[in-house]
Each structure stands twice: as C-alpha cells, then as structure tokens.
Amino acid sequence: MVKLAANLSIMFNEVDMLDRFYAAANAGFKGVEYLFPYDFPAEQIKERLDKNGLKQVLFDLPAGDWDGGERGLGALPGRINEFRDGVGKAIEYAQVLDCGLLTCLAGIPPEGTDPELATQTLVDNMAFAAPLAAQAGAKLLLEPINTRDIPGYFVSTSGQGISILDAVNHENAWLQYDIYHMQIMEGDLAPTIERLQDRIPHFQLADNPGRNEPGTGEINYPYLFSFIDGLGYDGWIGCEYKPAGMTKDGLNWAAAHLK
Numbered sequence: 001m002v003k004l005a006a007n008l009s010i011m012f013n014e015v016d017m018l019d020r021f022y023a024a025a026n027a028g029f030k031g032v033e034y035l036f037p038y039d040f041p042a043e044q045i046k047e048r049l050d051k052n053g054l055k056q057v058l059f060d061l062p063a064g065d066w067d068g069g070e071r072g073l074g075a076l077p078g079r080i081n082e083f084r085d086g087v088g089k090a091i092e093y094a095q096v097l098d099c100g101l102l103t104c105l106a107g108i109p110p111e112g113t114d115p116e117l118a119t120q121t122l123v124d125n126m127a128f129a130a131p132l133a134a135q136a137g138a139k140l141l142l143e144p145i146n147t148r149d150i151p152g153y154f155v156s157t158s159g160q161g162i163s164i165l166d167a168v169n170h171e172n173a174w175l176q177y178d179i180y181h182m183q184i185m186e187g188d189l190a191p192t193i194e195r196l197q198d199r200i201p202h203f204q205l206a207d208n209p210g211r212n213e214p215g216t217g218e219i220n221y222p223y224l225f226s227f228i229d230g231l232g233y234d235g236w237i238g239c240e241y242k243p244a245g246m247t248k249d250g251l252n253w254a255a256a257h258l259k
Contacts, residue, residue, distance in 0.1 A: 006239055008033070010243075013243075024052070033056075033058040059093070061087060076118070094138045100139060118154055133172060143178060146182075157185050174202075178240065204239075205237055
C-alpha cells in the first residue's frame with residue numbers, strides 16, 4: 001500500500017509553516033517531512049504533529065547557510081566540526097519528534113576541492129553520524145540530487161551514492177531515492193529500484209520536467225507505485241514537488257492513496 005508523506009517545505013505554501021500540518025492532515029495525509037525543523041522548538045512542532053494525528057517521517061541534517069546557497073555539509077572538508085555539531089542537533093529533534101529517518105546532504109564542495117578528499121570527508125562524516133543516529137532509533141540516509149537543479153552537488157547518481165555507502169560500511173547507512181532527481185540523472189527507474197530495493201528505506205517524488213505533481217510530466221507514476229508496492233516496500237513516499245497551483249487543487253493524482 002502506497003503511503004504518501006507531504007513535504008511541508010514546498011507543499012501547502014499558501015499558509016505559514018506551522019499551519020501546514022493542519023493543511024496536510026485536512027487533505028488526507030498521515031505523514032509529513034520537510035527540509036529542516038530548526039527554526040522552531042522541537043516541542044512546538046511535536047504539538048502540531050500530535051494535534052493533527054501526523055507522523056514525522058523525515059528531515060535533513062543542518063545544511064549550512066541554505067539561504068546563502070549552501071546545500072549541505074557532508075562533503076565539505078573544512079566544515080567537519082560544524083557537520084558533527086549538526087548531527088547532535090538533528091538527533092535531539094528526532095528524539096522529540098519520533099522521527100526515524102535523517103538525511104545527510106553532501107553539499108557543493110568549494111571550487112578546486114580534490115574530489116577524493118571530498119569523498120573521504122563524506123565517508124568519514126557518515127561513519128561518524130550513522131551509529132549515533134542508530135542509537136537514537138533513526139536511519140541515516142544519503143540522497144543523490146540532480147546537478148541541473150543544483151549545479152556542483154557532490155552526490156548525483158544512485159551508483160555514486162551506493163559506492164559511498166559501501167565505503168562507510170555501516171549497517172545504518174542507507175540510500176534515499178528521489179525518483180525525480182534520478183529520472184533526470186540516469187533514468188531506468190524500475191530496474192534500478194528493484195536492484196537497490198534493500199538499500200532504500202525512503203522514496204521521494206515529483207514529475208519531470210517542472211518538478212510538479214505526478215501526472216504533469218513524463219514519469220509513469222501509476223506504474224511505479226504498483227511496481228514499488230509489488231516489491232514489498234512498506235515505507236513512505238515523500239511528495240517533494242512544487243504544486244502547479246494551490247496545493248489541494250492539485251491532489252487528484254493522490255486521491256486513491258489518501259483515503
């Protein structure tokens with residue numbers, strides 16, 4: 001059975017962030033995710049989750065100066081202490097919010113950074129974070145992201161992600177598979193998902209081109225939902241898409257999964 005989580009960073013933007021929990025629940029969602037919770041006290045977010053009967057599915061480790069264009073710290077050699085401090089902060093939030101998935105964003109290494117050094121930095125950072133997340137009951141995920149939307153992003157394919165996870169060599173290091181990003185970077189979605197299914201505890205979606213709702217682009221989501229369900233996947237699929245209009249007006253594609 002497909003379980004959809006609303007991504008509150010880009011869905012329901014018609015209302016303020018804390019009001020999006022109600023909007024998502026009112027639309028039929030049972031789970032939510034977003035980029036970061038750190039602008040609000042964890043207890044305040046937990047109150048909104050509980051009030052609206054929602055499960056906190058996933059959020060990201062602190063990613064540096066997001067508004068300034070930074071997109072993660074994992075592969076940045078000069079920011080290791082900041083990354084480690086962020087792991088602690090994320091775990092504190094995850095424990096309050098009962099969140100079982102934390103995503104490490106590799107980021108955009110500074111121009112001229114040795115790729116081997118960036119890779120080793122990311123491996124070491126994930127090796128540091130994975131056991132700490134496990135102790136808190138959370139899985140640590142690595143997300144490949146397409147380099148068209150984020151030029152210079154360090155981890156951009158599922159193969160690269162798996163290679164890094166293999167180097168981390170920890171049972172709590174996992175792959176986050178965003179269908180939209182991987183359609184752009186490599187395609188061949190169903191065979192790749194089948195091959196890597198044991199490494200993937202979380203999917204995200206958007207259609208391509210445009211990153212809008214399923215049904216607005218080239219990806220055959222009814223087929224993929226059936227395919228993923230047939231593999232026995234029982235986790236969440238995060239809806240990380242940009243609504244083409246008002247969020248609720250564009251949810252017809254999801255109606256069968258939000259009953």
